[in-house]
Amino acid sequence: MAVGKKNYQNTILDIAEALKLSPATISRALNNHPYVKEKTRNDVVEMAAKLGYRRNLMASGLRSNRTHTIGLIIPRVSMFFHAEVITTIQNDLHKHGYSLIICQSNDSVSMERELAETLYSSRVDALIAACTLQTVDFSHFDKFVEHGNPVIFYDRVPVEDYKATLIKGDDFKGAYLATSHLIAAGCKRIAHISGPLTSNLYQDRAAGFLKAMEEHQLPVNPDWVFHQELTQGNALFAMQKMFTTGAGPDGLFADNDTSAIAAIEYAKEKGIIVPDALKVAGYSNDPRTAIITPAITSVEQFPSLVGRRIVETVVELLSNDAEGPTYKIEPVMIPVELIVRKSTSTN
Amino acid sequence: MAVGKKNYQNTILDIAEALKLSPATISRALNNHPYVKEKTRNDVVEMAAKLGYRRNLMASGLRSNRTHTIGLIIPRVSMFFHAEVITTIQNDLHKHGYSLIICQSNDSVSMERELAETLYSSRVDALIAACTLQTVDFSHFDKFVEHGNPVIFYDRVPVEDYKATLIKGDDFKGAYLATSHLIAAGCKRIAHISGPLTSNLYQDRAAGFLKAMEEHQLPVNPDWVFHQELTQGNALFAMQKMFTTGAGPDGLFADNDTSAIAAIEYAKEKGIIVPDALKVAGYSNDPRTAIITPAITSVEQFPSLVGRRIVETVVELLSNDAEGPTYKIEPVMIPVELIVRKSTSTN
């Protein structure tokens, strides 16, 4: 049940001693400093490998003020969109020699604050954040900005001006496309299950929805517009509310796929035929939308493109070694695309 | 487009100066050292808050040889099982004051090696790893073991003896339960879509499958046992192979849900009625199994329990500050449970 702990360290000094060189030269050799003889460099690299040397990032970070580590704060890793984004971010960052510390806020603002503090303690070179839906105060990110560390917001971004880079999907357009599509498919009485308006995401989607309705002079029934946390339970509740009193809607635009799926399941149970009696469109193109019967029309957000853009931005901002800008003024926009499936078909 | 970079640091020395104390006292106050006066401690904490001080983890880690950071290597974050495990690990570790560095190997052995090196460079206090299916050589983890850092393997674990802690699901039982259930539901000709036998996971599941078949004296058709990467494409290919020549199987046990889902979709397309003509069971209880029609019987692996056990183990091993054991000899077993759904129903 027990085993002893060896504690030998292979440091730069061990290599120096073995080669009768100074630690400074070893450091330079390993960092590809130009002023080090070819042969010396080879010797050093060889000896390092032989001794199993691995740079101590704490020592090097402490001295050089760069950790080659990026922090990431997200609401949950398990959401499809975020999982995809993370994957791309991590892979791409790795190519550039950066590590990633991933933290989940569980959609709690206080946790988000704590995590920001922790990541600051780790002195990450930059911070990537998809904030909580409730985050309206962004002061916990100030320290990074003041310290000159790039901060990149994506998905859920601050509305006010902030010295950070924004990377956002075209939520207005996504909602507009989905709603217009429902209208084109013949829907006249369209409901909207929206997220809370504290987040820019849902503000934009609500605007896109309204714009499409307005353009086709369709009335918006206020009893059919829900601003709520986008959970399965809430969606079922909304469906119940709409379908137990009088004629329900003939079209539904849901701000996420979990809600759309719940709606479909409610409809199935109540014998409401989708898409004949009710057409449904969701958001995010979660893989589940393709599997359920009927498959659900949804808005693709290109998560891996989001991830790629994020890394591009981070790397660019960090390469401005000394005195470059620490953020981009113009937000980076990611396109959206409507993926049409059975749930909105007309025959 | 540009913004200047401020570079003030709030260090322990700033607090010391402001309070006319020595840095040593500040450090002790912040670390709850017993020998520091109540009032002093309060003053320090207050001033630290006022100055927005945050401990520099690199400096502290360098000195104290503890980073309070744990490394995690997994094949992919986007797989449901892993996403759940991660979530729990991260949340629970955070409660104990540890951060988590998550790395994806993308199921590539060479990437896994690289990541292990990187995490060693970061001098994480412990390493948690779910290895690649192809990982048979575990030497890249040796450094951690030699250095006295706990290594915890889960899901995919080394078969040979290794000075690390193993946390594994009861794969044998899971496969046995699923197969027995198919047999009880009347299946006589059962196929098995298995993963590659390089991994203990699939060895155990294969054994469980065979055991159940044997117990009921059912013959195993070698043409209906596939050892392959568990992708959608491979599963479709397997289905095609089984159903284009002669009478296909009347039962299928798939080692993951992606394969089970692909099988259902193949069956739907070819007009093979599930569960009447073919019963299907999967593994992992992916949320998609509950949504697809028919819903799929699958083996629940309790990912969040896995995560909880992992953290318990890590914390315990790390609390043996100086000279405790660095691993547990007995593997920690996580139970499984068969979740029965429509895809195996008898009427």
Place this chain on the structure above:
DNA sequence: CTTATTTATGCAAACGTTTTCAGATGATTA
């Protein structure tokens, strides 16, 4: 052949903590 320049190395001081050791203060006991 000297002098300037480039290339290659070493010395030593940082980086911000923690921790050992010793010293100071105050309380308690002989």
Place this chain on the structure above:
DNA sequence: TAATCATCTGAAAACGTTTGCATAAATAAG
């Protein structure tokens, strides 16, 4: 009152790198 002990604090040395400055060796220019 002196001696003992527990409680507090400070000085200084680490931890393993990187890097500015100085110097040495090799090369180029005058």
